[in-house]
Amino acid sequence: MSMKTFDPVTQSLINRAEEMGIETGINRLESQLPQCGFGQLGSCCRMCYMGPCRIDPFGEGASKGVCGATADVIVCRNLLREEVGGAASHVGHARHVVLAFQKMVEGKAPGYKITDRNKLMEIASGLGIKTEGKSDMGIGKEVVDKALEDISNQNGEPMNWLKLRAPSREFEMWKEQGILVSNAHNEIEEAMHRTSMGNDADPVNLLLACLKMGLVDGYAGLNMATDFHDILFGTPQITTVEANIGVLDKDKVNIAIHGHNPVLSEKILEWAFKMKEEAKKRGALDINVVGVCCTGNELTMRHGVPLAAHNLQSELVLITGAVDAMVVDMQCIWPSLAMIAECFHTKLITTEPFVKIPGAIHVPFDVEHADEEAKNIVMMAIDSFEERKGEEVHIPKEKSVGFAGLSVEAIVGVLKKINSSDPLKPLIDNIADGNIYGVVGFAGCPSIKLRDTFMTEKMTKELLKNNVLVVTTGCTAQICIQAGLMDSSATDKYCGEGLKTVLHALGKAAGPDVPLPPVWHMGSCVDNARIGTLLGALADRMGVKISQLPVAGSAPELVQEKAVSIGTWFLALGLFVHIAPSPRILGSPVATNVLTKDLEGITGGKVYVELDPVKAAAGIISHIKHKRTELGI
Amino acid sequence: MKEIFINIERCTACKSCEIACAVEHSLSKELFSAIFETPLPAKRVHVEKAFSFSYPVKCMHCADAACIAGCPTGAMYRNHEFGSVNVNTDKCMGCWMCAMVCPFGAIIPDYGIKVAQKCDFCPDRLRKGDEPACVEACPTNAVTFGEVKELFKSKRLLSAERAAKAVLVREDKEITPLEMLRNIGNI
Numbered sequence: 001m002s003m004k005t006f007d008p009v010t011q012s013l014i015n016r017a018e019e020m021g022i023e024t025g026i027n028r029l030e031s032q033l034p035q036c037g038f039g040q041l042g043s044c045c046r047m048c049y050m051g052p053c054r055i056d057p058f059g060e061g062a063s064k065g066v067c068g069a070t071a072d073v074i075v076c077r078n079l080l081r082e083e084v085g086g087a088a089s090h091v092g093h094a095r096h097v098v099l100a101f102q103k104m105v106e107g108k109a110p111g112y113k114i115t116d117r118n119k120l121m122e123i124a125s126g127l128g129i130k131t132e133g134k135s136d137m138g139i140g141k142e143v144v145d146k147a148l149e150d151i152s153n154q155n156g157e158p159m160n161w162l163k164l165r166a167p168s169r170e171f172e173m174w175k176e177q178g179i180l181v182s183n184a185h186n187e188i189e190e191a192m193h194r195t196s197m198g199n200d201a202d203p204v205n206l207l208l209a210c211l212k213m214g215l216v217d218g219y220a221g222l223n224m225a226t227d228f229h230d231i232l233f234g235t236p237q238i239t240t241v242e243a244n245i246g247v248l249d250k251d252k253v254n255i256a257i258h259g260h261n262p263v264l265s266e267k268i269l270e271w272a273f274k275m276k277e278e279a280k281k282r283g284a285l286d287i288n289v290v291g292v293c294c295t296g297n298e299l300t301m302r303h304g305v306p307l308a309a310h311n312l313q314s315e316l317v318l319i320t321g322a323v324d325a326m327v328v329d330m331q332c333i334w335p336s337l338a339m340i341a342e343c344f345h346t347k348l349i350t351t352e353p354f355v356k357i358p359g360a361i362h363v364p365f366d367v368e369h370a371d372e373e374a375k376n377i378v379m380m381a382i383d384s385f386e387e388r389k390g391e392e393v394h395i396p397k398e399k400s401v402g403f404a405g406l407s408v409e410a411i412v413g414v415l416k417k418i419n420s421s422d423p424l425k426p427l428i429d430n431i432a433d434g435n436i437y438g439v440v441g442f443a444g445c446p447s448i449k450l451r452d453t454f455m456t457e458k459m460t461k462e463l464l465k466n467n468v469l470v471v472t473t474g475c476t477a478q479i480c481i482q483a484g485l486m487d488s489s490a491t492d493k494y495c496g497e498g499l500k501t502v503l504h505a506l507g508k509a510a511g512p513d514v515p516l517p518p519v520w521h522m523g524s525c526v527d528n529a530r531i532g533t534l535l536g537a538l539a540d541r542m543g544v545k546i547s548q549l550p551v552a553g554s555a556p557e558l559v560q561e562k563a564v565s566i567g568t569w570f571l572a573l574g575l576f577v578h579i580a581p582s583p584r585i586l587g588s589p590v591a592t593n594v595l596t597k598d599l600e601g602i603t604g605g606k607v608y609v610e611l612d613p614v615k616a617a618a619g620i621i622s623h624i625k626h627k628r629t630e631l632g633i
Numbered sequence: 634m635k636e637i638f639i640n641i642e643r644c645t646a647c648k649s650c651e652i653a654c655a656v657e658h659s660l661s662k663e664l665f666s667a668i669f670e671t672p673l674p675a676k677r678v679h680v681e682k683a684f685s686f687s688y689p690v691k692c693m694h695c696a697d698a699a700c701i702a703g704c705p706t707g708a709m710y711r712n713h714e715f716g717s718v719n720v721n722t723d724k725c726m727g728c729w730m731c732a733m734v735c736p737f738g739a740i741i742p743d744y745g746i747k748v749a750q751k752c753d754f755c756p757d758r759l760r761k762g763d764e765p766a767c768v769e770a771c772p773t774n775a776v777t778f779g780e781v782k783e784l785f786k787s788k789r790l791l792s793a794e795r796a797a798k799a800v801l802v803r804e805d806k807e808i809t810p811l812e813m814l815r816n817i818g819n820i
Contacts (some may be wrong), residue, residue: 034770037652037664054648057668058655058676061648586665 004452007482009245009396013316016394022343024315025334029448042075043587048197057587067197075588076206077195079564082584083213084191086565089331090221090526091151091184093260096330097228098147100263100367104232105140111267111370114140115234123227126164140231147228150220151185158182161219161227165529167536169545170573170603177602179212179572184220187212203590211603214568222529222566229298229526233266236301236405236523237413238510243481245313246399247306248322251285253385255378256308256317257299258292258337259329260524264351264365265295267374268327269303275378284385287378292317293332294474294524300404301523307404310478311559312446315340322393325381329365330355332445332560345388347380402486404521406471408533411520417509424541426505431550432633435498437467438550438624441531441575442476443566447557449581455613456556457483460494462617464518467496468624471534474525476556486521488514528566532573547574547604550627552620554578556613567607571595574604576623578616582609634716637754637765638784639689643775644680646687651676653770657755672745677752678767679738689767689776692739692752694718700731700740708749717754725749 004026005011017024038044043055045065053065055074064070069077103109114120114136120143124131129142150159158180162171174180181187191209194200200209230236248254255272257265272287279287290308291299299305309317311332317323318337321344326337330352338359341348350356351365351373361380365373415423430436440463442456456479460470464485472480480486485494491503495518507515522530531553539546553570555563558579570577585591585607595607608623610616652664659667659674667674678691694717701709701718708724709731711717720731727747732740741750755765763769768778777784 034649034653036647036649036772037656038648040664041668057652057664058673060673060675061651582665586668 006452007454009398009482010313010316010451012396013245013313013319013394017316017319020319020343022319022340023336024319024340025312025336025448028336038587040582040584041587042078042584042591043071045069045074045077047077047195050197055587069201070203072203072588072590073201073206075585075591076203076210077200079583079585079591080191080195080206080210080213082561083210083217083565083568084188085561086563087184087213087217087221088188089562090217090225090565091188093330093526094147094221094225094228095151096261097225097232097263098144101140101228101232102144102148103367105137105144107137109367109370111374112232112263112367114231116230119227119235120231123164123231127160147224150224151183153183154186156182159184159219161224162215165219165223165533165536167539167546167573169539170536173545173574173603174215174572177208177211179208179215181212181215181219184216187216203588204594207591207594210568211572213565214570214572217562217565218529218532218569218572222526222569223532225526226523226529229262230407233262233298234302235409236407237410238403239301239304239405240401241300241304241306241404241481242399242401243307243478244396244399245308245317245320246395246397247288247290247308248317248320248395249285249288250322250393250395252288253279253284253286253381254323254325255287255289255381256292256323256326257289257295257328258314258326259333260294260298260331260526261329262295262298262302263367263370264327264329264374265291265299267370268377269299269305271371271374271378275375275382278379279382279385282382282386283389284382287381292326294526295329297404297474297477297521297524297527301407301521301527302405304404306399307478307481310446310475310482312448312451312475318344318346320393320395321345321388321391322395324384324388325349325377327351327377327381328355328360331562333357345384345391347384349377349380351377400482400484400487402481402484402521403488403517404477404481404486406520406522407527408530408537411534414506414510414516418505424537428538428542430498430502434628434633435467435502436469437496437498438552438621438628439469439471440551440620441528441535441553441570442470442472442480442556443474443525443528443531443553444555444557444563445475445559446479447559447581450557450611453613455580455611455616456480457485458613459554459556459617460485460519462614463620464490464494464499465496466617466621467499468621469499469502470519471522471531472519473522473527473531477519477521477523479557480519481521485519486517488517491515491518494518525562525566528569532569535573535575544631545574545604548627548631550624550631550633552576552578552623554616554620556580556616558583571599571605571607572603576606576608576620578608578610578620580609580611580616582611583607634781635778636694636781636784637691637768638777638779640775640777641683641686641688643773644687644689645773645775646680646682647772648680649770649772650678650689650767650776651680653766654678654752657758657766658753675741675743675750677739677741677750690737690739691767692718692735693737694752694754699734699736703730703734705730712754712756715754715756715759717756718751719753720749720751722746722748
């Protein structure tokens with residue numbers, strides 16, 4: 001039996017798994033405990049075969065590795081490699097989308113089109129592309145060339161997407177610090193090179209390389225991916241959605257899409273709609289596409305597709321026995337899913353050549369044949385439904401509702417209804433007079449280590465009580481929507497008076513006369529780009545640096561390397577970044593001091609580690625208070 | 634009485650026991666705080682190399698302990714609650730006689746506070762019903778904690794099993810009446 005207790009939906013499915021003798025991550029974590037201290041402190045080095053070497057944190061044993069690397073060198077090299085893992089994921093994701101778009105503009109991917117032409121034009125002009133007299137496809141081709149330059153350029157010039165999306169003051173600061181990046185692939189290669197045996201042994205130089213990797217992630221990863229998603233599939237607008245595993249329906253063909261890349265999930269959604277009649281013929285009421293993890297967030301933001309499960313529930317959604325097919329692309333897909341799917345009439349379908357899982361069915365998905373393959377996958381789900389029909393399933397009843405689709409464009413759209421010529425003014429006025437005491441961006445995952453403490457929910461409620469507006473992305477957004485924090489009713493229930501007034505006014509302006517929720521769903525994990533854009537716009541409008549704003553970032557339940565590189569981009573932007581559990585830096589006095597203290601003198605950002613939700617919120621609020629005092633508001 | 638047993642064949646030299654021991658003997662008992670304490674907490678188990686094996690060396694809590702016999706101030710004593718050999722730090726004068734007579738090198742002189750440091754069997758943990766920290770931390774069960782009788786019993790069972798296997802794989806063996814009986818038993 002599990003020692004931990006989770007929210008009722010999660011708990012009921014864990015109980016069912018235990019009754020059925022199916023192992024989940026909860027059990028596997030218990031069998032891993034206690035976890036290795038050297039690993040947790042980051043002071044184990046496996047870079048060469050003279051090792052593995054470990055540095056004794058209690059000063060009694062070895063203080064250096066065989067090559068002479070100190071704990072500082074070992075920790076900073078390990079951290080940079082974590083950053084590479086994160087940045088490579090986001091740059092790889094962005095490249096996939098750019099190449100899909102390229103096929104489309106070349107006429108080789110008939111299943112795709114330009115959906116948001118305005119965004120294409122905005123980006124083209126931002127990149128300095130002349131649009132007059134050119135066709136959309138012609139402009140698209142030039143935009144693709146600019147994007148691909150960011151992974152091929154050898155001339156040392158800053159990346160196009162960095163110039164396009166970076167806030168001006170921060171761009172200048174990075175230039176001064178010598179951390180502007182020119183080519184994402186070169187940076188990733190150089191980071192792997194410099195961390196291999198016998199290269200960079202200067203911990204501070206390695207930490208600067210971490211900041212560069214943050215910029216690679218932020219611009220050649222997050223921003224580029226979000227921009228191309230929006231052009232291809234549309235820029236999200238405010239919508240309401242249902243969330244939690246209760247969105248499954250035993251009488252429908254349930255297709256859970258899991259992973260990150262909407263290039264796949266958009267087509268599955270389209271074909272699920274087109275094949276409704278086939279499903280009905282086979283005895284189903286309908287086809288129910290539900291989202292898991294971040295590709296779920298992508299579909300939710302643009303189409304209001306119900307959000308079935310966050311990453312930690314990706315196993316549990318299968319334990320219902322009601323999922324006919326789980327279709328996955330890339331990132332955060334646990335190998336255990338195949339073993340669980342096997343216990344039910346659930347087909348696990350992998351689609352990426354570099355993401356295969358023994359026990360899953362592999363349907364290679366390529367954009368040139370997207371329609372055939374998506375149709376084929378939906379048909380496989382319908383076949384599964386026929387096999388499952390009549391079998392016992394266990395779908396918890398609980399589901400919640402909330403708002404999603406708060407892209408920067410959607411937020412500005414609402415604000416324009418209050419002040420059409422200067423839309424950010426109402427927001428800034430309310431920040432200045434303290435109705436909005438500050439803004440905190442939450443990103444990241446649900447951590448199996450902190451989920452039973454309700455870390456994210458408790459921190460959020462503390463912040464809201466103190467009039468701090470919360471914007472969020474990724475699986476953290478799913479935790480918030482499941483907890484009802486993205487529903488209008490949360491505004492009166494959890495917010496301080498000032499924030500309540502603002503959200504009521506915004507709700508009135510937005511149209512449906514209900515307050516806007518106090519936690520804003522800004523998208524998937526690559527959509528942290530949207531948070532960066534919003535912060536940049538606010539800072540620009542106020543004429544200050546981002547580090548001067550009464551804002552903070554938080555990865556309240558750190559899991560993935562991607563969160564480390566996103567967090568580092570936030571640090572480069574000058575944000576105070578709360579992280580729990582601790583990143584693997586405490587084995588190094590230099591890394592600990594630089595990241596939690598000295599960095600503030602360089603970018604304005606710093607790391608703050610706190611595992612207690614109430615104390616963490618208090619720490620963030622005291623930072624916001626400090627920034628407000630400095631601004632004289 | 635419970636004892637800590639070490640299976641040298643299972644030790645991978647990960648040193649998890651060393652870290653867990655130091656953390657258990659820190660003020661905070663939390664890794665992330667313990668590494669910032671002054672003085673740093675000391676481990677009482679040391680993973681040492683022996684040919685191609687590694688072995689966590691610690692106090693064996695000897696039934697007739699040389700360190701107790703040799704201690705001139707009576708600082709080294711038997712804790713009858715857990716059967717362990719412990720140090721009364723108020724009485725210890727730092728002469729290191731105990732460390733000198735210990736056949737295992739398991740007693741560590743602490744020059745900072747001038748007392749002998751050694752494995753104390755994690756009394757705080759045992760009182761809560763937990764296992765000693767090194768036992769809990771060992772990922773391969775090289776370090777185990779159990780009733781002496783059961784630990785020896787399991788060793789005897791293992792030897793019996795080895796002998797049985799040796800007989801079973803003998804190619805020229807004749808079927809004995811006893812084996813026929815066993816085969817029937819299996820059905």
